[in-house]
Amino acid sequence: MQGGARPLPNVDAHELVLGILLGSVAVYAESFPAALLRFADSIFGRVLLFTAVFFAATYGGWVLGLLAAVAAARMFQYVPRMEGFMSEFEVRVIPEDSKKHEVHRWYNERVLGEHPYLYESDVIESEAVQGFTGRAPGALTGL
């Protein structure tokens, strides 16, 4: 006789818990803290997530690997991108009567005399000037 229902595979309790955990990550990825999502988007975080997907597929079966890949993709989706002013950024409002802030002022407040009422981020990413030869101001290599 052919056809009929195909029995479900025997699911280990650990695999079931891991599956529910990965499914929850995929469902609630948008609620994760921005710092955690930024860590996931770093080189170390990407390697960690890739390794997690690999081990989930190797030791938990390919269905768990697929779930892990979906969860990782969902996490990358909500990584805050520094493109303009968006509500998802961790905007830090400076309270005016904060004594701590009176003591520890930022560089632009102390030196440049600025008085901002909020900061978008306290992490500044900068890169060195590329191709500067020193021969003339603004001279570029190969020009």
Added chain:
Amino acid sequence: MADRMKATDNLDSILRLSAVVIIGLMIWNYSLVYHSPYPEKLVELEQYPWWRALLIIAIVLGALWCPRVGVLVALAAVLYMSDVGTMAIVS
């Protein structure tokens, strides 16, 4: 996985082929063609966690039924949640 790649009978193989074609067309129409918007109901439902949980369950059930269907359902679900979720962030 290898045993699940094979269809049990003709009806199963037809259903698998139909699912692959339908999901493939959905991916092509909604996710790959830029000017084709998602239906309004799908856009509204994406914000609810229970709907996203149903999508995850659909991925698991599709994967347990047929690996090809599971991978395509996962791809469609990720692209759908990515497109609609990103749209919600921007707006």
